[in-house]
Amino acid sequence: MEEKLEQLKRAIQESLETAHNQDELETVRIQYLGRKGEINRLFKEMAQYSEQERKMYGQKINALKTELMTSITDRVKQFGVTSGDEYDLLLPGKIPFVGHAHxxxxxxxxxxxxxxxxxxxxxxxxxxxxxxxxxxxxxxxxxxxxxxxxxxxxxxxxxxxxxxxxxxxxxxxxxxxxxxxxxxxxxxxxxxxxxxxxxxxxxxxxxxxxxxxxxxxxxxxxxxxxxxxxxxxxxxxxxxxxxxxxxxxxxxxxxxxxxxxxxxxxxxxxxxxxxxxxxxxxxxxxxxxxxxxxxxxxxxxxxxxxxxxxxxxxxxxxxxxxxxxxxxxxxxx
Ligand SMILES: [Zn+2]
Missing domain, CATH: 3.30.930.10 (Bira Bifunctional Protein; Domain 2)
Known part of the structure; x- marks a missing residue:
């Protein structure tokens, strides 16, 4: 399990480095974090381990998951593209309020x-x-x-x-x-x-x-x-x-x-x-x-x-x- 985790970490690192736009990042996200993704597959594999091991590996997998999510969000920001709650540069600007005579x-x-x-x-x-x-x-x-x-x-x-x-x-x-x-x-x-x-x-x-x-x-x-x-x-x-x-x-x-x-x-x-x-x-x-x-x-x-x-x-x-x-x-x- 330890080895699998290490392999996955390296694979994720590589995938993140080769993603050059938001679409490619989305592919990475689905590949690892999706419902049928690599991380969920690891969670399923844990069934064969003892309770103590499950607890230990569970924490490690969760940490890896959080790390990946943060990395993806950071990369999205680097691309300067909206991820929902970011700025939308295509929205029309606000017109400043100009007063007039009573x-x-x-x-x-x-x-x-x-x-x-x-x-x-x-x-x-x-x-x-x-x-x-x-x-x-x-x-x-x-x-x-x-x-x-x-x-x-x-x-x-x-x-x-x-x-x-x-x-x-x-x-x-x-x-x-x-x-x-x-x-x-x-x-x-x-x-x-x-x-x-x-x-x-x-x-x-x-x-x-x-x-x-x-x-x-x-x-x-x-x-x-x-x-x-x-x-x-x-x-x-x-x-x-x-x-x-x-x-x-x-x-x-x-x-x-x-x-x-x-x-x-x-x-x-x-x-x-x-x-x-x-x-x-x-x-x-x-x-x-x-x-x-x-x-x-x-x-x-x-x-x-x-x-x-x-x-x-x-x-x-x-x-x-x-x-x-x-x-x-x-x-x-
Ligand atoms: Zn009248």
């Missing part, structure tokens, strides 16, 4: 691009604002019922988190004589419950154009251009009368529902229309409060929620999805 940022950028292409420049202002800029200069005196339209977060008696971006318009007109042609994007705050259509923090974009002879017709023209740019040339729009303390006359722009094309669906409440923004001619009292003569100058203003535009553009039914940082949602844009 859907609100994308809409924000589109809006700013539109207005700057018509000569508007971007103006920003503080998010903590004086009552004067947020309300009084905009023709909303203290104790005026119009303040109910804005549920505001007050910090002190005359200091609050701005409830719209209009204070930026006041700040710019205070410093700059007409022509004033600005677009004011930014974050706003209102005391609203956080639900599918409200958020206490949201984003607005307002545009203001004040100069000699600025007319309502110019406002209507830019609204028309805006709808075409943002929602496509086939989108219908409707300009309805409305009320805001800081514009006179005031209007509200609605567009034909982007989901049902005006036939009526749950998103548009079966009306076929979606309200998009408020607008109007700057109220003479607002111009007076920044010492611009309403007899010499006129202007238009318009404002919209950036979330609102994104909701309509991308057909989203819950405003909260914009803030949840859920990659399954964000990766769709």
């Amino acid at each position: 859907p609100l940022t994308q809409v924000f950028n589109e809006l700013v691009t539109f207005f700057t292409s018509f000569g508007f420049s971007v103006a920003t202002g503080p998010e903590i604002e004086y009552d004067w800029y947020n309300f009084e200069a905009l023709n909303i005196p203290r104790d005026h019922p119009a303040r109910d339209m804005f549920s505001s977060f007050y910090i002190q008696d005359d200091l609050l988190l701005r409830s719209h971006t209009s204070p930026v318009q006041v700040r710019v007109m205070e410093k700059q004589k007409p022509p004033v042609k600005i677009v004011c994007p930014g974050r706003c705050y209102r005391y609203d419950a956080f639900d599918a259509s409200h958020s206490p923090v949201f984003h607005q974009l307002e545009a203001l154009y004040v100069d000699k002879n600025v007319s309502f017709g110019e406002l209507k023209w830019i609204l028309c251009e805006f709808v075409k740019f943002m929602f496509g040339p086939k989108t219908k729009y409707e300009l309805r009368p409305s009320f805001f303390p800081f514009t006179e006359p005031s209007g509200e722009l609605a567009i034909s529902c982007t989901i049902c094309n005006g036939d009526g669906c749950s998103v548009c409440g079966n009306t076929g229309w979606l309200e998009l923004m408020g607008c109007g001619m700057v109220h003479p009292e607002v111009l007076k409060s920044v010492k611009i003569s309403p007899k010499q100058y006129t202007g238009y203003a318009l404002g919209m929620g950036i979330e609102r535009v994104a909701i309509i553009k991308y057909v989203i039914d819950d405003i909260r999805t914009f803030y949840n940082n859920d990659m399954r949602f964000l990766e769709q844009f």
